[in-house]
Amino acid sequence: MTDLNRRGLLAASAAGAAFGALPVARARAQAANTIRIGVLNDMSGLYRDVNGPGSVVCARQAVVDSGVTARGINVEIVAGDHQNRPDVGVNIARQWIDRDGVDVILDVPTSSVALAINTVVREKNKVFLNSSAATSDLTGAQCSPNTVHWTYDTxxxxxxxxxxxxxxxxxxxxxxxxxxxxxxxxxxxxxxxxxxxxxxxxxxxxxxxxxxxxxxxxxxxxxxxxxxxxxxxxxxxxxxxxxxxxxxxxxxxxxxxxxxxxxxxxxxxxxxxxxxxxxxxxxxFYWDLNDRTRAFTSRVVPNMPQGLRPGMAQAGCYSAVLHYLKTVADMGAAQAKADGAATVARMKAMPTEDDAFGAGTIRADGRRLTPxxxxxxxxxxxxxxxxxxxxxxxxxxxxxxxxxxxxxxxxxxxx
Structure with a gap:
């Protein structure tokens, strides 16, 4: 487990401890309005620069840009390293969902890992926002009502x-x-x-x-x-x-x-x-494509590791989280947490719009369309x-x- 993962899980644990000191009604209300997003990718291997901590930076920027905290919706982000191994990825995903209350799993490069996570998330009725796995099977034979395939495919x-x-x-x-x-x-x-x-x-x-x-x-x-x-x-x-x-x-x-x-x-x-x-x-996505992509890049570059510019997989994490949070604000956090498939259905019904990719739509098979x-x-x-x-x-x-x-x-x- 990476230091980033440990820090994320410790933060989640600290939040859970704080709940215990609150009056029961208040604690339940706060938990119902807290969305937990797990960024699962390669934090230390050959895809680190493609995904890694940069995806976490972009997801956090989406939380800021969404404005949901001003509407009483809390968002917590945790991160994990799946080491490009399906068994490791599945174990982290199950722990996040079953123990840590994670509502969304994000990113997931390495198609073999993504296909395994696709099954877990459907079983648990959570949400899978895939930005980085390329296999087109995610919107083909293995499509799921709980999954959106965001950025590119084979x-x-x-x-x-x-x-x-x-x-x-x-x-x-x-x-x-x-x-x-x-x-x-x-x-x-x-x-x-x-x-x-x-x-x-x-x-x-x-x-x-x-x-x-x-x-x-x-x-x-x-x-x-x-x-x-x-x-x-x-x-x-x-x-x-x-x-x-x-x-x-x-x-x-x-x-x-x-x-x-x-x-x-x-x-x-x-x-x-x-x-x-x-x-x-x-x-x-290319950071220097137009004024909007440059504006998005200027917001995330100060926090990107090693001065990297965001790539399309990392920008996809931003775009996917932003649209998801717009959907949560539209339908309510409690309902979004309770039914992942219903949340994805609402995401498909709403047009996408952001600085990284501009306007887009999500098809019935979960494929997000972008130029x-x-x-x-x-x-x-x-x-x-x-x-x-x-x-x-x-x-x-x-x-x-x-x-x-x-x-x-x-x-x-x-x-």
Missing amino acids: YMLAKSTGGAMVRAGGDTWFFITADYAFGHALERDTANFVRAAGGRVLGQVRTPFPGTTDFSSFLVQAQASRAKVIGMANAGGDTINTIKQAAEFGITRRGVKLAALLMFISDVHALGLQTAQGLVCTET AYLFEVKAPNESRGAWDYYKLLQTTPGEEAFRPIAEGGCALVRS
Whole structure:
């Protein structure tokens, strides 16, 4: 358990102790008006910069911006490190819900962990606001009335980045794939778009997850296939290491393109523009996209770890919590706490609106629709200053970016 997790749980315990000193009626009223949000992510591993403490910062900013405390609604945030392991994530989630009265579980990168949490939250009738797991199965075969999938998914990433690479002539592919649910889904969805466009998949290799740092043998296999595009169906530290080692091997100098199917601005920062320049990626948020994204960023940057700018997963935590709290204010905290599925249904009925993503909607399958932006990483001489990393290539409206609702196989969708 991380120090952040311990501090969060101690805070919750202290609050519980304080309740005991209050008159019973007052204590019950205060508990009924207290919403507890658990930020569950990777606080110490390869996704720390993508999620980690930055997601907690963004969730706290949403509480401030929501104004719910002025309306008598208390909000407490706790944090936990699932270590990218489903068993650890499930244990934390059950403890939070059963012992600590957590009403919402937020963030949850690593698709295998998110799919497990999806089941727990539905069983307990709480709310799951997923910002960081990419598997499109969360709004497909494993959709839930208690879950909203907020920021991105494998279908959208495959269609935007993969589709762009094929249109640019990359009609033969080799995949380097993280060997768990996320990597499999991203490879599957991208391969479908490649084949639909008349391209071919020449091969793939599955890399152990977590813990792989040496991608040299996988890159040698990819190069030997003579594919025009090496698709990286991985994320975070794995993506960074794959790109760095590909550069060391001089792979791109031989005309092979790298497709960063899921890349975050923190990854670009870690790589540096000299190495990352020319890479194409898809995000739904960029801190310097417009005046509103810059305003949001200015509010959270003072509290972000190591001076990082918020990435789309962290911005998704802000947006999801803000909309949830607007819903709680609309329906009342006691009712929201009592019935997670009813709260999610009310969230779907209300349009979303915030500085990070602008206007949006939530579909019946739990998919939050937001535009997808295809970016190219700038060359060093194109950057105007710190964190000026992207130039916009194209924008796909949310209604077109994500999988059509009828194709997902979600049982919540009426045929």
